[in-house]
Amino acid sequence: MGWTLLVGSSGHSWRDWFEAGTHSDVLVADPCQAEVGPPGRLVRLQGGRPVAWRFIGATDFLRNPVGWLAGALDLAEGEPCVILPEPSESPVCRQMMVAFSQVCRAERILAAEGCLSLSWPWPVGPEEVPLSAGFPPLVRDAQRRARWLELLENCALHEVRIADIQTQGCRLGTGRRVEVPSGHGEVSGGHLLWVTAEKPDDAVVSRLLDDVHAHRLHLVDPRSYHGTLCSFALENGEDFGMGVIKRFDPGRGLMEVLNTAVVPAPVRVLKVGTLRIDSKGKEIGAHTPWAV
Incomplete structure (x- = not known):
C-alpha cells in the first residue's frame, strides 16, 4: 500500500478516523496543527509519538511553500x-497540493x-468521507497559544553571530557585507539590505545605493x-531546536535567540520564519516572506 493523503478543513477532525484505523506512520503536514506540539512545523509520528520534525516558521504553509x-x-x-493543510481557493495552494500528490505518487486520497x-x-x-466536527476556532486559538507558551x-x-552561520528564509545573512552609516548592511543581486x-x-x-x-x-x-519564529539546523536540513528571535543587534551583527536547543548549540544554519509571537504566546502578525 502506498501513501494516503488526508484533505480536511478546520471544521473537521480526523481523530475518530485514526482511532478506528491501524495507521502507525503519520505525517502531520499541516503547520497549523497544535495537537502534537508547537505549530509552525511538520511532524512525523510513529505509534502516536513525534519522532522527527521540520521547521516551516508559519501556520500558513503558503508562506514557505518550498x-x-x-x-x-x-x-x-x-x-x-x-494530513495535508486545509485547502483554500488560492491557485498556489491548489498547485502545491496537487503537485505534492503527484510527486509522492499517492495511492489513496x-x-x-x-x-x-x-x-x-x-x-x-x-x-469523500464523513468526519466528526473539529474544535471551534476559539478552542484552536487557545490551544495554539498554550503551545507557544510551552515552547x-x-x-x-x-x-548567534550572523557572520558565523548560514541563514534561510530571510534576506539577512545571505548577501555580501557592506559598510553603512549605521547598523548592518548587505548587498545581494543588486538589492541593499540595511538594518537600522x-x-x-x-x-x-x-x-549609498x-x-x-x-x-x-x-x-x-x-x-x-x-x-x-526560528530554528537551529544542520547543513543537511535537520532541525534540532525551535524558538524565537529575542533581539538583533545590527551594529554587532549579533542575534539573541530563545531556543529549545541545549547551550552551547552547534548552530550551522538559522532558519527564520515569518510568524511572530510575543512573550505571552500571542501571535502578533507575520512578515511578508523574504522581507527581512
Missing part, C-alpha cells in the same frame, strides 16, 4: 498517512465531505526580527 514541500518529502518514510478540493485534478480519487518555557538564551533603527533621508540612500552598486533598498527596523 520549505513545506522539501520538509514533507524529507520526513515521509515508507507508506505514511499524510481521502477528503472531508463538502471539501472544496474535491474537484481538483488529483492523480487518484478523491474519496517559550522550554527555551534557553543563545547568542534610524530613518535615513533620500540623499543618503541615493548616495551608488556606492554599493545596488538599485533597490530594503530598509528594515531591527525590532522587526523580535519575536520571529
